[in-house]
Structure formats: structure tokens, C-alpha cells
Amino acid sequence: MDGKEVLLMGWVRDIRDLGGIRFIVLQDRLGRIQITVPESDVDEKTLAKSGSLHRQDCIAVRGTVRKMEKAPRGVEIVPKEIRILGIAKQPLPLDVTGKTPAEIDVRLDARVLDLRSDKGQAIFKIRHTVLEATRSFLSRKGFLEVNTPKIIASATEGGAALFPIVYFEREAFLAQSPQLYKEELIIDFEKVFEIGPAYRAEKSHTRRHITEFISIDIEEAFATADDVMKVAEELMYHVCKTVHEKCGEELRVLGHKVDLPRLPLKRLTYSEVIEELQKKDVKIEWGEDIPTAAFRTLGKIHPYFYFITDWPTRLKPFYIKPRDDDPEISEGFDLMWSWIEIASGGTRVHKKEVLIKRLKEQGLHPESFKYHLQAFDYGMPPHAGWAIGLERLVMMLTGIKNIREVVLFPRDRFRLTP
RNA sequence: GCCCUGGUAGUAUAGUCCGGCCUAGUAUAGGCGGCUGUCGCCCGCCCGACCCGGGUUCAAAUCCCGGCCAGGGCGCCA
Structure with a gap:
């Protein structure tokens, strides 16, 4: 040259x-x-x-x-x-070389400039690699990529709060999850996945919550929780391996290391978790939800990936299948990374009458699920699936402690711009 | 919704507890000048700030009250 x-x-x-x-x-x-x-x-x-x-x-x-x-x-x-x-207007609102640090709020206000930093460049190259690796892995496994509506008619699913929107002369909502659609679609395509936005109108204000995030969802016909847990752990392995191999320079910039998980990942039952916490003087009654402080304790015992299985049925949503031998226990699971939940899933209820019973138990109205229940009239196979929070996965892979740093233009309770 | 912490130049900080020594210090960025091998170049000069409103006081960046904004945590999180 x-x-x-x-x-x-x-x-x-x-x-x-x-x-x-x-x-x-x-x-x-x-x-x-x-x-x-x-x-x-x-x-x-x-x-x-x-x-x-x-x-x-x-x-x-x-x-x-x-x-x-x-x-x-x-x-x-x-x-x-x-x-x-x-030309660039001087003086700049922040120092892109990182010599003079800037607070997250200042950085997000000048986000397009901030992203020019080595750290910003590294984070979003890793995020791209995660998405690319996930798509190729799931495609290779025979999953069809789908896109489901993010504008939905009613706030029927319960649980997390939805954002209401004005839809011409009606009220509509932003989808909190593609859950119902992806289940319906397995009667046509058997194995589907979606990588798309989800919206939660929760007033959470922590380093791991945002109101708009990307959810990686799969749903698989003729499968159980055990089957899709295998898919999840293999995907985690594949993603870690790909980032480890392709993003060496980016990881060096971030001062972070990605360890390859050893498969199979640990599988702890909810009851075992309660027992482990008991030994650490954290008392939780069986059937109670696990508070954040307890998860932090648990994360110290298990610093990497692990599953929590056999959750009490009452702590899981209506579409999670109760076990046949003990309906108090569900076939739902969470995939944890240290103290943070990065995925949750399970075997689904696939019998219409059971689903209607479960809806009623949770105080929901079967009539508002008319179109969803219709899918169960046309040969609904047994099925299972999960959803992974992309940003939480990227946090784990980059070592970034604030979820907003791994989103280009994050949305939280207080931030709607830029 | 609740709790904690904080708001000082473009940015990051010192000063705030214990009011006066603050004409508000430092670094970096920016402007001007000097320098032919820098790589966080260096040197000199300059510009530039106490979140807003009220109160206490001889005197408020500092103490009190209200507001606004931000950070973090809890709860919540199919």
C-alpha cells in the first residue's frame, strides 16, 4: 500500500x-x-x-x-x-474518546454522538452478533421467523400493564408479548420464532427495566418444557460461542470475558431454591414469589446460567400447564443468569376446556379470548415455548450494568426522547 | 405507588456536614498564540457554572420550606 x-x-x-x-x-x-x-x-x-x-x-x-x-x-x-x-458544533456535549466521563443521562441526551465511542461501537456490534447468531441457530433448527401485531385490541392477558393508544375512534394497546399469536401459529407452522418489540407500562425504575424491549420468542408444537429448555440452553451456548469467537476485539474494549456455559445447565426446582435460600436465612413460604433480594442471594450461589423449574402454578400465567400428577406445580421454568431472569417459558395448556378453567381461575374472562380460543378448535397440538429478553442477554455478554446502555434509544418511565 | 441520594462552566469534579477565608478551585473540552513525530503531546493566555422560587441571617453554593429535574433501590414485572 x-x-x-x-x-x-x-x-x-x-x-x-x-x-x-x-x-x-x-x-x-x-x-x-x-x-x-x-x-x-x-x-x-x-x-x-x-x-x-x-x-x-x-x-x-x-x-x-x-x-x-x-x-x-x-x-x-x-x-x-x-x-x-x-461540521460538528463546538464544544461537544460529551467527550467521545471517554477521557472525560459523562453521566448516562447526558450520554442518552446526545445519544448519536455517544454511540461513536469505542464502547458504544462494541456494544452494538455484539448486539448485532447475538441477533445474527440467534436467527441462524433457530432457522437451522427449523423454526420459521414470524411477525405478529404490536397493536392489539384488548388488555386481556392480565399481569403487566399495557400502554393504551388511540386507534382511530377506538382504544387499542401496545402488545406486551406475542404469546397468544405465537401459540396460535404453531397449528400452521409447528415451530415459530419472533424477534420483536414488547411494551410494558410498569413503573419500574431500575437498571434492568425499560418500557420497550426486544423479546426473542419461540413456540414449538409436539414439545414439552424439557424440549424447549434444551433449545434455550443450546442457543445460549451457541450465542456465547459466536460472540466469544467473533467479538474478541469488542470484548477487549469492554474489558469483559464471555465464558462458554457447560451443558446441560443446572436445573433447580422452585422447592430446591426455597431450601437453598432457607440455608442462607432467607425465608420464603412455598407458593410465595421470590423477591429481588432473595434472587440476589441466589445469584451468589449460582453465578452463571441455571434454570428454575416446577414453579407453583399460581405464580405462573394461565397458559402455563399444571403438572398432571400435581396441579399445584406447573411445567413453567425460568432461565436465570446469576440473579437476573433472562427467559421464562414452559409447557402450554393445549386443551381448550383446561385453558378456559385456568382463565377463570385467574379472574380473566374467556369471552375476551374468543379469537385465541378459536385456535384451539382446529387441532391444537401439545406445545411449549419461551421468551428471552434480548437486552438482558446482551448485558450479560457485554458486562454492561445498565440496560439502557445496550439499547440505541431506550425508553423508560421517564425517558421518551431522543 | 413507596424509599434513598443528588443537582456547581459543554463535560467531570472540589467546596455543602460545621454559613464569612469563594472575587467559587481543578481537570478536560472550546477560543487565541507558540512548538516538525504526536499517539491522554506539551507550554502560555482567554472564555465559561452554584437547577428554580420563597424563607432565616449582618452575611447563603452552604441552613430551612416548596417545586422541577436526574440517578438508584423496592414493589410491580404475561
């Missing part, structure tokens, strides 16, 4: 002006290169242009590649022409 003329486009990351010589660090999506401007070796117009640049200006540089041991990558570009394509 030495002596070759090249045309580069990118953003000015840093300028070091030594008087007779000026160094401009140019950054694009692939990396950085040093533009060296020696006073004695560059025409006047280009020299003047190089002197008028600011950090984060978008520029095009036509110049000559020069082999140079003293340059950061062993090569540098001596410009023949510099064109300013877009």
Missing part, C-alpha cells in the same frame, strides 16, 4: 497540532487511521483546511499512504485534498 493514493471518509476523532506537523485521527465504522499533515509537505490549501478541523467533523481525505513506523498502525496518510462534509 505504500505510496498508493486513497480516498477515506470518516469522522475526526482527535487532533494533535505540534506546529510544523499536525496529526488528525480519522475514525470510521471499521477503525482509525492517522492523517499526518507536515507543513513542508502539503499544499497551502490543504494545510489551511486541516487547521480548520474540529473533533467529530465529518471529512473526506484524498491522500497518499505512507509506511511509517512512528505512526500508530505503522502507516499514515499524507493528504492531498481535504473536504469537510459535515
